[in-house]
Amino acid sequence: MRLSAVWGTIWLAALAAASQDSPSVLPALPVFGRDTVLVYRIENHDQVDSFVVRIAEFTPNRFIEWENASTQGTVLMTSKAIAGAKIFLSARLFEAGVDTRGKDATTLWLSRKSFADLKANGRAKLAFDSVDCWVTAEGTETITVEVNRVPTPVTVLRVRDEREAVRWFLDDSDNPLMVRHALRKYTQTLASISTDRQNTLRWIKGKKLSTPR
Numbered sequence: 243m244r245l246s247a248v249w250g251t252i253w254l255a256a257l258a259a260a261s262q263d264s265p266s267v268l269p270a271l272p273v274f275g276r277d278t279v280l281v282y283r284i285e286n287h288d289q290v291d292s293f294v295v296r297i298a299e300f301t302p303n304r305f306i307e308w309e310n311a312s313t314q315g316t317v318l319m320t321s322k323a324i325a326g327a328k329i330f331l332s333a334r335l336f337e338a339g340v341d342t343r344g345k346d347a348t349t350l351w352l353s354r355k356s357f358a359d360l361k362a363n364g365r366a367k368l369a370f371d372s373v374d375c376w377v378t379a380e381g382t383e384t385i386t387v388e389v390n391r392v393p394t395p396v397t398v399l400r401v402r403d404e405r406e407a408v409r410w411f412l413d414d415s416d417n418p419l420m421v422r423h424a425l426r427k428y429t430q431t432l433a434s435i436s437t438d439r440q441n442t443l444r445w446i447k448g449k450k451l452s453t454p455r
Contacts, residue, residue, distance in 0.1 A: 268384070268395050272437040274300045274417060279436040280350075284310075285429045293430070295350065298446040304351065307445050313338035316446060319348050327353040329369040332423065350420050352411055357418040360401060368403075375404040382413050385421055388434040396421065 302321035329347035
């Protein structure tokens with residue numbers, strides 16, 4: 243075998259090994275905006291329910307409507323809370339038939355600062371459901387979510403609080419959405435994301451679509 247052929251074989255082998263060692267790049271999620279629909283599956287002991295969230299405004303404020311099998315409402319999170327809130331509420335803002343305002347708290351999404359602190363420092367002092375506690379980042383992993391009807395792997399940051407509740411958030415500083423929440427026999431898991439359907443909003447219409455104050 244010629245020397246050039248030998249070196250060619252070695253180079254191809256090295257290239258193949260390098261490609262195997264390199265981490266695969268996951269597909270990017272579509273940009274969230276008006277009419278993005280999130281569907282969660284909730285399991286609590288033997289009960290199973292769906293929880294649907296429709297986004298009316300994603301930025302600078304976050305304005306959403308939600309519904310489950312029996313009721314619905316809306317939630318507004320201000321741009322200030324989205325940027326720097328240290329309070330994360332799991333359920334308190336979802337009041338049946340009520341338009342609620344997060345004020346200095348977020349729900350479903352961590353604030354950008356809280357997410358940045360967890361990524362940079364590995365832990366942060368936050369108020370989860372209004373109880374101050376240390377929250378620890380335990381690393382990233384992959385969860386599969388149906389995105390526009392296609393099963394899609396997404397990278398998530400797993401965090402654990404002092405009460406042993408575990409939450410997984412999208413590993414995205416601009417969109418740290420909660421993908422999963424587990425505490426004892428309760429789980430809330432993001433089943434699907436839809437961004438390719440128009441006019442999905444049911445209650446936030448007309449003047450309500452103007453930027454809320």
